[in-house]
Amino acid sequence: MHDSELRKLLLDTCPVRPGQEDRAWAALREELFLVKRQSAWSWLYYPTWRSFGVAAVVLALLPVVGYLLTGQPLSLATADSQSPGIYATAFFSRPAQAQVVWLNGMEPVSDKPTYLDPTTDVSSGKAGSAPATDPNSL
Amino acid sequence: MRMTLRVAVLILAFSGLGIGASFAGEKIWVGLYLAENEPPPPGLVLAPEGLHHQLREVFGFRHYVLIQAQEVELRNEWEQWFVPRTDFFIRVVPLHRQEDGTRLIDYEIYKDGFIVAKGKYEPREGTPLFINGPDYHHGRLILVLDRR
Secondary structure, eight states, X not given: OOHHHHHHHHHHHSOOOTTHHHHHHHHHXXXXXXXXXXXXXXXXXXXXXXXXXXXXXHHHHHHHHHHHHHOXXXXXXXXXXXXXXXXXXXXXXXXXXXXXXXXXXOOOBOSSOOTTSOHHHHHHSOTTOOOSSOTTBO | OHHHHHHHHHHHHHHHHHHHHHHTTOEEEEEEEEEESSOOOTTOOBOOHXXXXXXXXXXXXXXXXXXXXXXXXXXXXXXXXXXXXXXXXXXXXXXXXXXXXXXXXXXXXXXXTEEEEEEEEOOBTXXXXXXXXXXXXXXXXXXXXXXX
């Protein structure tokens, strides 16, 4: 079958209405060559200064967001109590950016001589007289 | 020739920086502070501003008076003592540098001659270690370890 015969047969069975071919060509041309309607975020896909700026901001914020999301405090120190009645806790203070070892249960220190001081200091101390300076400071 | 000389100078300069960086931070500064709310008498050494804010954030006292300080060489991997008072002192032992380059120190805190706590600490620049000590009069003794 020749093309002309096939065309005649098609026109007989499926007649092309007036203007249908033009409309089809116009629609195809619009799809192929004309700019499509862009979405509000389409600028993200093109290398513009705006998209570069947004990318830079996102990259800068990524570590901060990761740190906030994970919330893993630094653990730079450990602490174990070695004495009954004394409790040792180690934690990281985020506002102070410092590692803290907190010891609870210790008796206060005073200016009184300890057994580590030379005994001469204890015996030579006058009863009832307060020392001028802290004797336990070296 | 001139370009080669410039490159050589740059290499030497950066090598120097690298050597300097490798030696930097091989010490920790250990200090004993007395924290109190009453204003201290003039002439005493107070904590520097940055450290003051860090200490205040944790302990809440208004004034931090330095009682005594000492530097500990981390390369000396043997025990070193910081004894600012006979009833409260600390023993530190720098441990051998680990494979990842970090270095830990073992510490032991002594009160009245007896060990009360021990642990490990990884000194990092900008992240000091505060050890909450015993109360003293109306204040508190605080040990500070900071990498230098």
